[in-house]
Amino acid sequence: MDKDAASEPPPAAAPATLRPRHSLQPKGSCWYCDKPVDNVRRFCGKECADAFDEEAEYSADNIGNPAR
Numbered sequence: 001m002d003k004d005a006a007s008e009p010p011p012a013a014a015p016a017t018l019r020p021r022h023s024l025q026p027k028g029s030c031w032y033c034d035k036p037v038d039n040v041r042r043f044c045g046k047e048c049a050d051a052f053d054e055e056a057e058y059s060a061d062n063i064g065n066p067a068r
Helices: 003-007 046-064
Strands: none
Touching: none
């Protein structure tokens, strides 16, 4: 194995994206459906977390291109 190849950073083809839900503070209930959760979790399950991300992405897409 080439020493230079091993020290190169991985290609930037797939940059890590921070999902909107990661910036939320835990509030004691699910941010999507308001079901009670502990004071560490933000969502009650994967379905709500994914739905929140999808809705946030949809909203962000429509900010620059509002429907007429």
